[in-house]
Amino acid sequence: AATNREATYELLRRRGMTKVFGNPGSNELQFLKDFPEDFHYILGLHEGAVMAMADGYAQASGEIPLVSLHSAAGTGTSMGVLANTVQSKSPVVVLSGQQLRDMVGQEIMVSSAHAAQLPQPLTKFSAEPLSANDVVRTMAQAIHLAGLHPKGPAHVSIPHDDWDRPVDENTDLTISRTVQDATSLAPGQLQELTDLLDRAVSPVLVLGPEVDATHANEAAVALSERLGAPAWIAPSPARCPFPTNHPNFAGLLPANVADISSLLSQHDLVLVVGAPVFRYHHDKPGRYLGEGTRLIHVSQDPEEIARAPFGDAYLAPVADTLSALAEAVQVRSDTTVPARSIPAPGTDQPGRMHPDTVFRAIQEIGPDDVIHVVESTSTAESFWSHVELSTQGSFYSAAAGGLGFGLPAAVGIQLAQPGRRVVAEIGDGSANFGITGLWSAARHQLPVVFVIFRNETYGALVNFGRRLDTLGTPPFDLPGIDFVAIAKGYGVRAESATNEAELRAALTRAFNAQEPVLIEAFTYFE
Numbered sequence: 001a002a003t004n005r006e007a008t009y010e011l012l013r014r015r016g017m018t019k020v021f022g023n024p025g026s027n028e029l030q031f032l033k034d035f036p037e038d039f040h041y042i043l044g045l046h047e048g049a050v051m052a053m054a055d056g057y058a059q060a061s062g063e064i065p066l067v068s069l070h071s072a073a074g075t076g077t078s079m080g081v082l083a084n085t086v087q088s089k090s091p092v093v094v095l096s097g098q099q100l101r102d103m104v105g106q107e108i109m110v111s112s113a114h115a116a117q118l119p120q121p122l123t124k125f126s127a128e129p130l131s132a133n134d135v136v137r138t139m140a141q142a143i144h145l146a147g148l149h150p151k152g153p154a155h156v157s158i159p160h161d162d163w164d165r166p167v168d169e170n171t172d173l174t175i176s177r178t179v180q181d182a183t184s185l186a187p188g189q190l191q192e193l194t195d196l197l198d199r200a201v202s203p204v205l206v207l208g209p210e211v212d213a214t215h216a217n218e219a220a221v222a223l224s225e226r227l228g229a230p231a232w233i234a235p236s237p238a239r240c241p242f243p244t245n246h247p248n249f250a251g252l253l254p255a256n257v258a259d260i261s262s263l264l265s266q267h268d269l270v271l272v273v274g275a276p277v278f279r280y281h282h283d284k285p286g287r288y289l290g291e292g293t294r295l296i297h298v299s300q301d302p303e304e305i306a307r308a309p310f311g312d313a314y315l316a317p318v319a320d321t322l323s324a325l326a327e328a329v330q331v332r333s334d335t336t337v338p339a340r341s342i343p344a345p346g347t348d349q350p351g352r353m354h355p356d357t358v359f360r361a362i363q364e365i366g367p368d369d370v371i372h373v374v375e376s377t378s379t380a381e382s383f384w385s386h387v388e389l390s391t392q393g394s395f396y397s398a399a400a401g402g403l404g405f406g407l408p409a410a411v412g413i414q415l416a417q418p419g420r421r422v423v424a425e426i427g428d429g430s431a432n433f434g435i436t437g438l439w440s441a442a443r444h445q446l447p448v449v450f451v452i453f454r455n456e457t458y459g460a461l462v463n464f465g466r467r468l469d470t471l472g473t474p475p476f477d478l479p480g481i482d483f484v485a486i487a488k489g490y491g492v493r494a495e496s497a498t499n500e501a502e503l504r505a506a507l508t509r510a511f512n513a514q515e516p517v518l519i520e521a522f523t524y525f526e
């Protein structure tokens with residue numbers, strides 16, 4: 001490799017990073033020049049959609065995608081979704097194009113005077129090399145940091161005149177080095193945890209997104225069955241770490257202090273694995289945990305461990321720890337987990353369906369291993385009551401609640417998982433934050449089934465208004481958004497469904513199609 005550009009592509013190739021999600025500006029053209037045949041560029045129409053497609057791809061493929069964005073405004077536009085990416089610890093390298101190195105200081109057009117600071121604190125690492133001689137090493141540092149636990153987005157800004165600069169004699173050493181995670185529980189620590197679990201009268205598991213991200217769902221099931229322990233999903237889930245059709249599945253922990261405390265205090269030992277303690281959302285204060293309950297937290301993220309307000313923690317790999325404990329703890333046969341109570345499905349109204357009707361239809365018509373990408377904020381309880389998730393990697397949602405992830409992320413996830421079907425369940429409010437993802441789905445003929453829940457309001461905000469007693473706000477209704485016309489405008493076949501029969505027919509057609517389809521489901525908010 002003679003130049004920084006060639007050396008960088010060689011570095012990316014060796015790391016298996018041949019997928020580039022991007023939206024180009026003039027600063028990027030020097031990097032994208034003579035784009036190598038073995039690389040695949042996926043164009044997005046808006047940097048939020050580009051970021052979400054890449055984030056979805058990273059989470060569903062296990063690879064590290066490269067995201068090529070324009071300086072300043074381009075990188076700034078991606079940051080709404082980046083707030084989710086850093087929270088879901090998705091391994092992504094964001095490469096933003098910078099103006100001529102010597103003229104950034106004058107802040108000429110499309111220069112980014114504070115490029116390295118711009119995406120902070122939404123990145124695990126962010127740098128602009130101080131010299132053109134440090135481009136390849138800086139790219140390597142970003143790539144390695146993105147892929148080492150805790151994984152996450154790393155950002156590099158490169159002045160466009162650096163790409164043609166020659167590399168030096170040491171560059172091949174940087175390109176060829178490999179790094180790997182090698183931490184594990186020490187034998188003494190494993191024995192300590194095993195004894196704690198064996199001595200517990202009624203242990204309970206709380207599982208988080210890192211269990212799904214490290215493919216440890218089966219180990220979690222094995223440990224839960226061996227202990228006869230109920231398994232809860234940690235609050236505000238962005239992934240699904242445990243099969244929801246398993247008899248030991250207890251449900252989602254409610255996202256507030258008081259309710260979590262009263263649920264967990266029915267046990268004497270709580271084992272939290274692969275989740276922060278905890279991602280509370282609603283304000284219902286109380287004591288974190290009852291006196292007779294001890295909480296043990298296993299995570300591979302030192303910052304998550306350091307900022308937790310209670311519990312004793314082990315910095316350890318999630319998957320290895322779960323499998324080692326599932327082998328080591330004593331088998332208990334004397335405990336059974338009470339069955340979860342599922343509410344009766346809601347009834348439809350003339351011309352509008354209850355969300356339960358929509359989720360039940362998707363559950364019955366979609367394939368068993370369908371992947372759900374959900375961004376429909378007032379229908380979470382309906383989803384988790386009526387949809388069964390059993391395979392690893394079956395659920396993704398915005399990890400920081402930042403809208404604009406779901407619709408385009410579904411496109412990235414379908415690209416990463418061609419052998420499984422993806423269904424995106426998106427609110428008619430959220431859809432607008434990432435709507436250009438429809439064009440990329442059509443452009444790349446990715447057969448995502450987009451289901452828009454058209455309840456014509458910001459349902460979650462009405463719920464919050466009730467909960468926070470902030471009535472009397474301006475109205476947040478969304479009348480008159482025609483998603484069928486919008487979808488057709490972006491090249492996606494679309495149809496409306498106002499009742500269950502129309503919906504089921506449309507879903508059957510959609511899941512049989514090999515192209516993206518949008519179904520506008522008229523629902524109501526109660």
Ligand SMILES: Cc1ncc(Cn2c(C)c(CCOP(=O)(O)OP(=O)(O)O)sc2=O)c(N)n1
Nearest residue numbers: 376377378401402403427428429430458459460
């Ligand atoms: C980028 C961004 N902007 C605004 C919000 C605030 N917000 C907004 C605007 C919501 C309404 C979503 O409405 P929807 O139609 O997608 O779903 P529901 O009607 O089911 O609530 S939920 C929520 O937290 C957000 N989370 N993220």
Ligand SMILES: [Ca+2]
Nearest residue numbers: 427428429457
């Ligand atoms: Ca809505």
